[in-house]
Amino acid sequence: MTKYDYIFHSSEISEESLSPEEAVAAIAVVTAIADSAVEEVDPETLGSILWEFEVFEEYSEDEITEIVDRLIGIAEDEGLGALYNAASEVLSDDLVLDAFAAGVIVLIDDEEELVIPQKKQPYLKKLQDALDLEDEEAQEIVQEIIAAFQEAENEEYLEEDYSEDIYESPLGNFTVPIPVDSQQGGKVQSQEGVVGFSDDFGTLLRIDYYPIPPEQVNEMGSIGQEEYLQSILVDKYVPQAILANVPNAQVEYSEYLSDMMAGAYFVLINMPQGSTISKQENNGTATRLDAYRGLLSFIDAEFLYIVSSQRSFLKDEIRGSVEEEAEDIKESILEFVETIDFT
Template sequence: MSKYDRIFNSEEVLEESLSPEEAVAAIAVVTAVADSSLENVDADFLVDILWGFEIFEEYSDDELLEIVDKLISLAEDEGVGTLFNTAYECLADELILDGFAAGVSVLVDEEELSIPQSKMTLLKNLQQGLEIEDEEAKEVINEVIDSFEELEEEDTDDEYEGVFEQFFEQEVYESPLGNFTVIIPVNLQQGGRVDSQEGAVSFSDDFGTLLRIDYYSLPSQEFVQIDAVGQEEYLRSILLNKYVPGAIAANVLDASVGYTEYLPDTLEGAYFALIDMPGGSTISKTQNNGTAVRLNAYRGLLAFIYRDFLYIVNSQRSFFDGETPGSIKEEAQEFKRKLLSFINTITFT
C-alpha cells in the first residue's frame, strides 16, 4: 500500500454532486493535499493556478476562492479520497484532461520549471486514477510546463525530454509472488544491480546505494498472534528479535541497535530501527597493503504489514573517509525520510 491508496483506491463519494468547475478545481485540491495536509493547503496558490484555465475565465478571484474553500472543507469533513471520487464522477469526458492539467500545475516547480522527481509517483497515481493514457498525459504535461515558461517551444521540448522519458519509461521490478511492483531505484546502465531471491530483492550500485525489500506471506494464524500482542509489539519483536539477529548481526558481529521508534500513523503502523554496523557496509575501501576493508555504515529498517504480507524495507548509509554521522536522532530522521520516499515508489497489489 502506498500513501496514495487512501485517495485513489477509495470507494466513497459525496452525497452531493459537484459542478464541472468544482470538479476540475477538486483535482487541484486533491493533488495539493496528497503530500501535505489540509491545514497546509495554500488556497490563494490554487486560485492562481485555476484562474489560467478557460473554464474559469469568467470567475473572479473571490468566486474561485469560495470554490476552493468549499472543496477544502468537503475534503476535511468527508475525506480526500471521497472528494477525488466525486470529482472524477462529475467530470465530463471533455474535462478529464483539464482536471489532470490542474493537478499537474500544482506539482510544477516554478523555479526549475519542471516536475520534481519526488512528485513522479503521485503524478503517475493521478494519471491512473483519471484513467488517462500515457500519450495524452504526456501531451498535457508538455502543455502545462510550456505555460509556466517563456522559452521557445523547441528549447522546452529538448529541456524536458529526459523528464518525460524518465516518467513513462522507468524500469520496474515485479515481485515473483505478484504482491508488489517497484520502480528500480538504481541506474542499470551505470552498473546498478538488482539481486532477487526468495522473499527479498535488493538494489545496489558502486556509489553506496543499498535499498532492500524483504517480504513474508503471513498465514491466518499469525494474525491471531498480532491481535493478541498488538501490532507495535509484534513488529518490534519480529524486527529486533528475529530480523536483526538473523539478517544483520549474524554477518556484522559488532552491529547494534542505535534507535527504535513505533510510527502509528505511518503505513497504518510501522516500526523503525536504526542499526550501527561498524565495518558492515556493502562498500569496501582498499588499504595501502591491498587489503579490502568494509566501511562503517548505518542501516535503517522499517517494518509494516499490508494485506497478507509483512514487509521490512532497508536503506544503508556508508561512511567514507572523513565522514562522521550526525546525532542519532538526526540520522534516524533522515533514514525515515529516505525509506518512506522509497516506499512511495512501491505499488502494492
C-alpha cells in the first residue's frame, strides 16, 4: 500500500452528501489535511482561497468558510477516504479541472518560489491519477495557477490595501473609482476579464469585459447591434454566469437603450436565494437572500462590456413592480458607468 492509498483507494462511505461545488471544496480540504493535522487547517484561510474560484462566484465568503468547516468536520469524523469518496461520487465532468486546481492552489508555496514543493509532488500525482487527468492537462493547470500568483504579485495594488482609490484594468482599457469602502467590508476581486466590487451591506458592482474578435464584429454588422448585444447577454452570459449557479433564476425584464453608449441592452434577472449576502435563520443556518441582478451590455472601442449590479431583499421586504425595480437598478448601473473612464 502506498502512502495515499488510504485516501484514493478507500472503501469508506460518508454518511454526508455533497453538492458538486462542495466536492470541489472537498478536494481542497483533503489536500490540505493529507500531510497535516486536521487542526492545522484554518477554514477562513482556505475559504478565502476558494472564494476566488469562479465556481463559487455566487457564494459569499462566509458561506464558503461554513462549507469548508463542515468538510473538515467530515474528514475528522469519518476520515479523508470517506470525504474523498463523497466528493468523487458527485464531481461532475465540467468541475474536475476546478477540483484539481483547488488541490494545486493549496499545495503551491506562495511565500518563496511559487512552485509545488518536492515533498508534495507525490500527492499531486496521486490526485491527478484519481481524477483521471492526463499529464498535459495537469501541467497546464499548475502553470496557469502559478502564472496567476505571479500576476497578483506584480499588481501595483493589493486587494486589502489600495494606495489609491482607483482601479485600473490590467488591459489598460478603463479605470474606475473604487465604489466600496474597506471599513465597511469593501473588497475588490479581479481576475482576467472581470472585476467585482462588494461589501458587507450587499453592494455588488461588477464589470466583465472582452476584446471583440473580428468574426464577432462581422456578425454584429450582419445582425445589428441590438440583436448582437441581446444574444451575448441573454443566450450566453446569463446561462453561464447566472443560471449555472442559480438554476431557478429567470429574466423578467429586458430593454434596448438606443440612446445610451451608442446602444446598450439591459436585462433584469430575478434570482431567488441568489444574493451574495445571507440571513442567519433561527436554527443557526444561513440562507441567501432573494435578489434582482441588473445587467447592462454595451460596446466601447474594441471591447464588449457587461456591467452588473445587485439588489437584495429581506424576507418580508415589499418589492416594487418589475418595471419599477428594473428602472431603479438600471439607473444605479448607469450612474456607476458614468464613473468609468474608458481609455
